[in-house]
Amino acid sequence: MSKMIKSGLVLLGLMVSASALAAEGIDTQINEAVKPYADAVAGFIFSSFPLAGVQFPFVLVWLIAGATIFTFYFRFINLRAFRHGFQLVRGDYSDPTAAGEVTHFQALATALSGTVGLGNIAGVAVAVSLGGPGATFWMILAGFLGMSSKFVECTLGVKYRNEYTDGTVSGGPMYYLSKGLAERSDKLKMLGKVLAVLFAIFCIGGSFGGGNMFQANQSFKQVLSVTGGDASWLADKGWLFGVVVATFVGLVIIGGIRGIARVTSKIVPFMAVVYVSAGLVIIFTNISAVPAAFAAIINGAFSPEGIAGGVVGVLFQGFKRAAFSNEAGVGSAAIAHAAVRTNRPVTEGIVALYEPFVDTVVVCTITALVIIVTGTWDPSVDPSQGVALTSAAFESTLSWFPWVLTVAVVLFAFSTMISWSYYGLKAWTYLFGESMITDIVYKVLFLLFVVAGSSMQLGSVIDFSDAMIFAMAFPNMLGIYFLLPVVKRELNEYWADYQAGRLQKFGKAANRS
Amino acid sequence: MAQVLLVGTDCSDCGSRAVEYAARWAKADGLHLYVVHVIEWSPFSFSTPQENEERHMRREEELDRAHERIIDPAVKKLRSEGVDAEGVIRHGQPAETISALATELSASNIIIGRTGQSVIKTKLFGSAASTLVQISSMPVTVVP
Numbered sequence: 001m002s003k004m005i006k007s008g009l010v011l012l013g014l015m016v017s018a019s020a021l022a023a024e025g026i027d028t029q030i031n032e033a034v035k036p037y038a039d040a041v042a043g044f045i046f047s048s049f050p051l052a053g054v055q056f057p058f059v060l061v062w063l064i065a066g067a068t069i070f071t072f073y074f075r076f077i078n079l080r081a082f083r084h085g086f087q088l089v090r091g092d093y094s095d096p097t098a099a100g101e102v103t104h105f106q107a108l109a110t111a112l113s114g115t116v117g118l119g120n121i122a123g124v125a126v127a128v129s130l131g132g133p134g135a136t137f138w139m140i141l142a143g144f145l146g147m148s149s150k151f152v153e154c155t156l157g158v159k160y161r162n163e164y165t166d167g168t169v170s171g172g173p174m175y176y177l178s179k180g181l182a183e184r185s186d187k188l189k190m191l192g193k194v195l196a197v198l199f200a201i202f203c204i205g206g207s208f209g210g211g212n213m214f215q216a217n218q219s220f221k222q223v224l225s226v227t228g229g230d231a232s233w234l235a236d237k238g239w240l241f242g243v244v245v246a247t248f249v250g251l252v253i254i255g256g257i258r259g260i261a262r263v264t265s266k267i268v269p270f271m272a273v274v275y276v277s278a279g280l281v282i283i284f285t286n287i288s289a290v291p292a293a294f295a296a297i298i299n300g301a302f303s304p305e306g307i308a309g310g311v312v313g314v315l316f317q318g319f320k321r322a323a324f325s326n327e328a329g330v331g332s333a334a335i336a337h338a339a340v341r342t343n344r345p346v347t348e349g350i351v352a353l354y355e356p357f358v359d360t361v362v363v364c365t366i367t368a369l370v371i372i373v374t375g376t377w378d379p380s381v382d383p384s385q386g387v388a389l390t391s392a393a394f395e396s397t398l399s400w401f402p403w404v405l406t407v408a409v410v411l412f413a414f415s416t417m418i419s420w421s422y423y424g425l426k427a428w429t430y431l432f433g434e435s436m437i438t439d440i441v442y443k444v445l446f447l448l449f450v451v452a453g454s455s456m457q458l459g460s461v462i463d464f465s466d467a468m469i470f471a472m473a474f475p476n477m478l479g480i481y482f483l484l485p486v487v488k489r490e491l492n493e494y495w496a497d498y499q500a501g502r503l504q505k506f507g508k509a510a511n512r513s
Numbered sequence: 514m515a516q517v518l519l520v521g522t523d524c525s526d527c528g529s530r531a532v533e534y535a536a537r538w539a540k541a542d543g544l545h546l547y548v549v550h551v552i553e554w555s556p557f558s559f560s561t562p563q564e565n566e567e568r569h570m571r572r573e574e575e576l577d578r579a580h581e582r583i584i585d586p587a588v589k590k591l592r593s594e595g596v597d598a599e600g601v602i603r604h605g606q607p608a609e610t611i612s613a614l615a616t617e618l619s620a621s622n623i624i625i626g627r628t629g630q631s632v633i634k635t636k637l638f639g640s641a642a643s644t645l646v647q648i649s650s651m652p653v654t655v656v657p
Contacts, residue, residue: 091556094556096603096605096610096613096614096617097603099554099556099603099604099605099610100552100554100568100572100575100576100603100604100605101568101569101572102560102565102568102569103556103557105556105557106556106557106558106559106560106565107565109559109560110559110560110561110562110565113559114562166570167567167569167570167573168566168567168569168570169566169569170566252561253563258564261561261563261564262560265559265560265561266559268559269559335562336562336565339562339565339566339568340565341568341569418561418562419561419562422561422562422563423562507613
């Protein structure tokens with residue numbers, strides 16, 4: 001125990017000195033040093049081609065094209081398995097003798113807590129501001145298509161996971177890329193290995209960046225804005241905020257303090273419900289504006305006025321924010337979903353349909369509607385101020401809401417960090433092997449990045465880390481194309497059993513038809 | 514088919530009084546007795562990815578512990594007294610799980626102990642015994 005306290009103190013010292021350095025302006029130095037490389041990588045990942053006057057990043061085309069192909073290849077699995085997905089989440093097919101294992105609901109909830117967050121709050125505001133109300137339509141469409149991507153990656157995540165003798169499990173794209181492709185043919189074995197390693201590298205980058213620094217940075221901004229902006233006592237104390245957040249994250253991921261994780265895992269869904277309810281209250285108080293809002297969404301989607309790039313410009317904004325928010329095709333969720341206990345991997349894929357649905361189709365749409373019906377959207381918004389815009393939209397009806405939103409933003413950011421620290425660690429141990437030392441090295445690095453993220457203004461480093469998250473989609477989806485027949489076979493067998501009523505129902509569900 | 518009794522137990526004393534009561538009943542009427550312990554768990558709780566990864570291992574540990582401390586000694590003692598006893602351990606919400614299990618095992622009666630918790634706590638959260646009385650589809654005997 002005293003050893004733990006000692007190492008905790010050393011770590012705290014490290015974090016404080018890191019932040020002290022930041023305060024002395026080393027952040028600009030790091031920024032200068034890293035910028036050329038970061039910009040080059042970000043430039044490559046987000047390399048774009050002009051389409052109707054809009055710069056369309058290739059990665060976005062990659063994600064949407066993949067999602068569309070999966071949707072057709074699996075004959076609209078996102079729609080036809082929707083009802084069955086609900087039955088699985090409800091536990092209709094859960095054998096009571098297996099109670100106590102990770103359920104479909106728990107795997108889904110865990111994955112959701114990693115994706116519901118700033119993308120739903122900040123990203124949507126930016127999309128609606130820059131793309132007009134019509135962006136909402138394309139965002140919803142991208143959400144529906146993204147469901148098919150999640151279906152495929154989560155099915156594979158469960159199918160090719162590692163099960164260890166001590167009863168723990170580990171899954172995700174690194175495993176299905178290496179094991180799955182090796183199974184297809186000897187020629188693909190090498191490719192699978194390369195894709196798996198690439199994925200793991202990008203995943204570690206993403207876990208330090210978009211899953212960490214970006215979260216810390218944005219939540220600090222929101223805390224700052226409710227405590228008085230530049231005049232706030234906290235204005236130049238980003239490092240302090242970072243150290244506090246890093247301490248809590250450290251207590252969970254290094255100290256193994258389950259209490260904190262348990263409390264957040266209960267408060268986060270509660271905050272999500274509060275957020276959605278508040279959104280609905282605002283929509284209902286402005287109910288007279290709702291028909292016009294829907295008209296604006298539909299008209300804006302196909303014949304926008306005054307939006308750069310016209311329809312393509314609107315589509316770009318909607319697709320981009322949907323992809324940022326639900327991460328379908330990125331492969332991160334497959335890591336979280338792989339822990340479920342089931343002997344039919346397809347079931348988890350079907351349950352995973354609900355992830356983009358809840359994240360994008362429900363939560364993002366509510367945010368968009370709130371912004372549209374309150375008329376808060378502002379085409380001249382700075383994309384880094386998305387949270388402030390959503391906050392203002394809620395504030396226009398519920399004056400006290402920015403405080404609640406701040407708590408929600410900080411908690412969402414915290415739970416996203418916990419999830420991403422896990423995704424990153426899985427990728428890290430895939431590359432460096434599992435041992436106490438590799439484990440602790442990763443976790444300490446992770447905490448240092450929390451402090452860095454909230455105390456520095458590292459614009460290009462944050463761009464770089466965003467790029468890393470999207471880079472994950474390249475190896476992930478490329479490998480998935482080779483594994484589609486495997487998923488198809490599993491799905492066809494399962495679906496035949498389901499339709500013939502050969503799947504056993506349990507409990508009350510057994511009496512329902 | 515032989516008639517079946519089901520007794521719910523936890524580590525408290527009341528549980529073992531209920532078991533003794535059930536044992537006398539089973540022995541007198543020549544009934545098969547299931548000794549059931551429910552480990553509190555919900556399929557709809559929220560957990561971290563780390564917890565999910567280890568869940569299977571933890572579950573095995575929980576089952577081992579429940580066998581070792583509660584069910585195995587109880588069953589052993591009952592069998593030495595000549596009762597036709599069998600142990601069952603399940604995860605779930607106590608009252609619902611016992612009720613479902615009683616249906617599944619075609620038990621004719623459920624016997625359960627009463628935990629002596631405070632009135633306020635019971636008002637707020639209910640107790641396993643009172644919930645079971647409400648939802649069970651067969652007679653429930655509550656042993657004080």
